[in-house]
Amino acid sequence: MSSSGILKSSLAKKYAMALTGLFLCLFLVGHLLGNLQLFIPGVEGQTAFNEYALFMTTFPLVKVLSYLTYASVLFHVVDGVVLTLQNRKARPARYAVEKGSANAGWSSRNMAVLGTIVLVFIVTHMQNFWWKMHFDKAMPTQTVNGVELKDLHTVVMNFFDPAINSMAAAAAGLYVLGMFALGFHLWHGFSSAFQSMGVRHETYTPWIERAGQAFAVLVPAAFASIPLYLFLTQA
Amino acid sequence: MLDSKIPGGPLADKWTQYKNNIRLVNPANKRLIDVIVVGTGLAGSSAAASLAEMGYNVKAFCFQDSPRRAHSIAAQGGINAAKNYQNDGDSVYRLFYDTIKGGDYRSREANVHRLAEVSTSIIDQCVAQGVPFAREYGGLLDNRSFGGVQVSRTFYAKGQTGQQLLLGAYSALSRQISKGKVKMYNRHEMMDVVIVDGKARGIIARNLVTGDLERHSAHAVVLATGGYGNVFFLSTNAMGSNVSAAWKAHRKGAFMANPCFTQIHPTCIPVSGHYQSKLTLMSESLRNDGRIWVPAKAEDAEAVRKGTLKPTAIPEADRDYYLERRYPAFGNLVPRDVASRAAKERCDAGFGVNTTGEAVFLDFASAIMRYGKTEANVMGLENPSDDKMRELGKAVVKAKYGNLFDMYRQITDDNPYETPMKIYPAVHYTMGGLWVDYNLMTTVPGLYAAGEANFSDHGANRLGASALMQGLADGYFVLPYTIGDYLADDIRTGAISNDTPEFVEAEKAVQAQLDKFVSNNGTTPVDDFHRRLGRIMWDNCGMARNKEGLTQAIADIAALREEFYANVRVPGSAKGYNPELDKAGRVADFLELGELMCKDALEREESCGGHFREEHQTEEGEALRRDDEFTFVSAWECNGKPNDANLHKEGLVYENIELKQRSYK
Amino acid sequence: MNLTLKVWRQNGPQDKGHFDTHQLSDVTGDMSFLEMMDVLNDKIIREGGEPIAFDHDCREGICGMCSMFINGEAHGPGRGVTTCQLHMRSFKDGDTITIEPWRASAFPVVKDLTVDRSAFDRIIQAGGYVSVNTSGETLDANAIPVPKADADEAFNAATCIGCGACVATCKNASAMLFVSAKVSQFALLPQGQPERKRRVTRMVEQMDKEGFGNCTNTGACAVECPKGIDLTNIARMNRDFLNASVTGQ
The missing domain is CATH 3.10.20.30 (Beta-grasp domain)
Structure with a gap:
């Protein structure tokens, strides 16, 4: 088979979906570890978080990884859209009665919708923080040991502070909702990626499935706990 | 006089010598020759694939939506082969002998011996194709036992052997289709054979989707169109299985041989209601482990029928394991005809066990305990409880017959692990069929019949697991050789034109019948007639036959046929997809065949195998052959109405086997 | 009622x-x-x-x-x-x-409830076979032992009846279960090895050409399959196709 053949094949598209998806799972872990620093109180926490933010935006290896992440998101989305359109075309006439719940889980049947919600969340989220960090000239700063850092910590705190941001409650709510969508997306997506790559084993697959479900619950929950914590402690 | 063209020489060398001396067609010439194969079951698929592989241009036809759906797929138990892997004394001769004896000495020695010879190649061939036969832990092939034999020579793939073999043949066929050597016509039905200058030169086929008639020409035509058990309406055949191709051939000059030889299979799920459309077989392999019985006391049977007594509550002493009682040597593994008649005898005597009184028990309780005990020993359990053994035994039985038990439960809503199955004989297979010579050619030159469609190998009763063997033997290993001998004359003929008057006439006649059906304006659906025909056949030409009944049946069928043409209602038109019209044509042919079957049964004044004339039985109620008068094949030549058919006799000569009263005691 | x-x-x-x-x-x-x-x-x-x-x-x-x-x-x-x-x-x-x-x-x-499933036939024609001639002059059937577990699993895959319930059920009308069952049957048996890579590549190619949808691993096909063909087959096909694509043939 020619190399262009494999790219056109339905299975190749699934491999791409799986690999980008799994890579984004890794990204989630890294991102979460960084974000958990928001739980550190006082100046100590502010410093740690801002130094981390500087590291993430300047360190060359991280830069490479971040471009990979952007590419993965983009590919995952485009590939997902292509697959969904093909799938629609494969069944032009819908059933009058279709009992999807009889034979498949809810999240597995709604990956496209869940993915779209997650995408909307990502765009909003990047506009709220990533864009400010990179392009906002009016970013507040913090001086640590004579070095002036962009104060992303304060931006985050203020964003979820109802005294400062009148929409803080809505923002926290949106973030929690986004994480719900992510959780359901991962609930199916994590183990599905292994299946797509052909990794299946009588003994190990149940463990992969359990790990995927744990991941799908714990990671989004941990993410969601941050805006909730910030909002509730500042309210 | 019919010439069966059996080659000379000692029995064991006939086939080899014949093959060595047969005329061949060289590869370049094969490309100039077209062959039509109708039907894609085991015989048809394997023949089409083999012929294409050899170089002929093949056109294959099936009425189903895919060649993979032919009814061979439903064969459950297995396929025989004289491999002697079990070292239990099996040999080609023994398989030959068992088949002749099982057929109650009404089949041809030479054909049967050839069948036994090639049986071993079939298994090799199928394994090479990737057919997943059952294996033992050592990685070698497993075998089991079937009725009428005392060796284990049956290869199997759980209860789905036919499916696996057919998919093997279908894959070989698919390979040739992809190469362009076979042109496949799905959803096409053969409507007639076209004879040009006394030779079969093509067919008229109908595209069942568009309704269009098509003319297909070829140098030879092979009919691998299966049996005609559906003449009984209720049978284990598929709904679409029909006699039409064979019957059309018969009307064009091919003789029908032994049409009354019908196999009634002893282990089927009994009829449950008037709306019933088909009967489901429970594989003969179940008789390896299941014990057949009825209550010994009439009052117990009565109570079971009323539902007031559970079969499990009847003590051992009050059960009549009638096969074990009557046939101690073979027990539950007597041949099918014997087992069926014994069931009928008990039910007629008032010991039947379901509401209709037409059912006997097939019980796995003792097998479950036996296996459970072995398992417990293997596991090293000391003094296992009965419950533990039962649990272990059920697991073994499930592994062996799980899919059959599931099927039974699905249909009857009874759990056969807990309560015995109820079974009753049902029409399953037809030994009779188109008369063929040693080359598998019918009495029409260039027209061949293979598999169940011909009559040649099973005599008056077929042994279990032999149908698959015969289908594949004919298709893979016999026909591809013998057809060359005929086609060797055709290398200079050139393509056959389908524009000749013969094709035009045949097409016109087919169209006329179709038009007649759709414009008939009757009131009664086709199935109604089919059901009534089935009732006549079952009552008079079923497990027991007598002169009076058969005479009456012939008259009744003729009357029913007239009523059919006057009053059948076929909705829709002859154009487009119209399954009712397809059915009407098939039932019309059954209405003629049924009459001929009764006539054949009436003429054969003896009992043999599946043909049991009440006038001819031993004192113990066993079939009584009359070898001095009836050691022949009845081959019927069409002469207008079925009842006017002319009888030709092919004498059967037994040079290697002594004719004996069959005994399974 | x-x-x-x-x-x-x-x-x-x-x-x-x-x-x-x-x-x-x-x-x-x-x-x-x-x-x-x-x-x-x-x-x-x-x-x-x-x-x-x-x-x-x-x-x-x-x-x-x-x-x-x-x-x-x-x-x-x-x-x-x-x-x-x-x-x-x-x-x-x-x-x-x-x-x-x-x-x-x-x-x-x-018409009405009747559909045309010949796409399945074409997928089999693309490679769902072992290329062996029907001469009967092959190896003795017992020449190559096959571990019982492999034979049983190949059998389970081979029980597919080609009804198309998997396609009908799948929200994407994907034929992966059908195709993978046939691929698996041969992939598990020694007789299927010589053509293993070619087979999976060609069958998947044909499957795509027929216009079936993509597998999103919902598992609905396996639940509705009347013969209980399971998702292991799909994973095996994914693996085999990847292997065939990466290593060429």
Whole structure:
């Protein structure tokens, strides 16, 4: 088979979906570890978080990884859209009665919708923080040991502070909702990626499935706990 | 006089010598020759694939939506082969002998011996194709036992052997289709054979989707169109299985041989209601482990029928394991005809066990305990409880017959692990069929019949697991050789034109019948007639036959046929997809065949195998052959109405086997 | 029992199609679903109408011909059964039953509930075989031992009846379960090894060409499969295809 053949094949598209998806799972872990620093109180926490933010935006290896992440998101989305359109075309006439719940889980049947919600969340989220960090000239700063850092910590705190941001409650709510969508997306997506790559084993697959479900619950929950914590402690 | 063209020489060398001396067609010439194969079951698929592989241009036809759906797929138990892997004394001769004896000495020695010879190649061939036969832990092939034999020579793939073999043949066929050597016509039905200058030169086929008639020409035509058990309406055949191709051939000059030889299979799920459309077989392999019985006391049977007594509550002493009682040597593994008649005898005597009184028990309780005990020993359990053994035994039985038990439960809503199955004989297979010579050619030159469609190998009763063997033997290993001998004359003929008057006439006649059906304006659906025909056949030409009944049946069928043409209602038109019209044509042919079957049964004044004339039985109620008068094949030549058919006799000569009263005691 | 039947009627692939509603009484639990359809058709014919066209043949769950989408599920509510083995005792008096054909662009409707599944044949023709001639002059059947576990698993994959319930069920109309079952059967047996890579590549290529959708691993196909073909086969095919693509052939 020619190399262009494999790219056109339905299975190749699934491999791409799986690999980008799994890579984004890794990204989630890294991102979460960084974000958990928001739980550190006082100046100590502010410093740690801002130094981390500087590291993430300047360190060359991280830069490479971040471009990979952007590419993965983009590919995952485009590939997902292509697959969904093909799938629609494969069944032009819908059933009058279709009992999807009889034979498949809810999240597995709604990956496209869940993915779209997650995408909307990502765009909003990047506009709220990533864009400010990179392009906002009016970013507040913090001086640590004579070095002036962009104060992303304060931006985050203020964003979820109802005294400062009148929409803080809505923002926290949106973030929690986004994480719900992510959780359901991962609930199916994590183990599905292994299946797509052909990794299946009588003994190990149940463990992969359990790990995927744990991941799908714990990671989004941990993410969601941050805006909730910030909002509730500042309210 | 019919010439069966059996080659000379000692029995064991006939086939080899014949093959060595047969005329061949060289590869370049094969490309100039077209062959039509109708039907894609085991015989048809394997023949089409083999012929294409050899170089002929093949056109294959099936009425189903895919060649993979032919009814061979439903064969459950297995396929025989004289491999002697079990070292239990099996040999080609023994398989030959068992088949002749099982057929109650009404089949041809030479054909049967050839069948036994090639049986071993079939298994090799199928394994090479990737057919997943059952294996033992050592990685070698497993075998089991079937009725009428005392060796284990049956290869199997759980209860789905036919499916696996057919998919093997279908894959070989698919390979040739992809190469362009076979042109496949799905959803096409053969409507007639076209004879040009006394030779079969093509067919008229109908595209069942568009309704269009098509003319297909070829140098030879092979009919691998299966049996005609559906003449009984209720049978284990598929709904679409029909006699039409064979019957059309018969009307064009091919003789029908032994049409009354019908196999009634002893282990089927009994009829449950008037709306019933088909009967489901429970594989003969179940008789390896299941014990057949009825209550010994009439009052117990009565109570079971009323539902007031559970079969499990009847003590051992009050059960009549009638096969074990009557046939101690073979027990539950007597041949099918014997087992069926014994069931009928008990039910007629008032010991039947379901509401209709037409059912006997097939019980796995003792097998479950036996296996459970072995398992417990293997596991090293000391003094296992009965419950533990039962649990272990059920697991073994499930592994062996799980899919059959599931099927039974699905249909009857009874759990056969807990309560015995109820079974009753049902029409399953037809030994009779188109008369063929040693080359598998019918009495029409260039027209061949293979598999169940011909009559040649099973005599008056077929042994279990032999149908698959015969289908594949004919298709893979016999026909591809013998057809060359005929086609060797055709290398200079050139393509056959389908524009000749013969094709035009045949097409016109087919169209006329179709038009007649759709414009008939009757009131009664086709199935109604089919059901009534089935009732006549079952009552008079079923497990027991007598002169009076058969005479009456012939008259009744003729009357029913007239009523059919006057009053059948076929909705829709002859154009487009119209399954009712397809059915009407098939039932019309059954209405003629049924009459001929009764006539054949009436003429054969003896009992043999599946043909049991009440006038001819031993004192113990066993079939009584009359070898001095009836050691022949009845081959019927069409002469207008079925009842006017002319009888030709092919004498059967037994040079290697002594004719004996069959005994399974 | 008395039933209301909503049945899809469509005169051909180009026709838009619609539902007809029929009332049917005196249905008993011992009837198979198709026998119930026979009774309905008998009634329709006697009333001068055109009967409902549906595919069926063996009526014992093995030929793979019957194909109805009943109340939102392929082959109806039962598990491990085809439409012909589904019995009316699965329904109750007063039920409304909606009956539709398999719906997929690769399975165009022939008429009413009958669809054209020849796409499956073409996928098999693309490579679903072992290229061995039918001479009979092959190795002795016992020349290559096959571990029982492999033979059993190959058999389980080979029990696929090609009914298309997987496609009908899949929300994407994907044929992965069907194709992977055949790929697996040969991948598990020594006889299938020489053509293993070529087979999987060609069959997947043909599957894509036929216009089936993509697998999103919902697992619905395996749940509705009347023969219990499982998702291990799909994973095996994913693996084999990847291997064939990466290592060439």
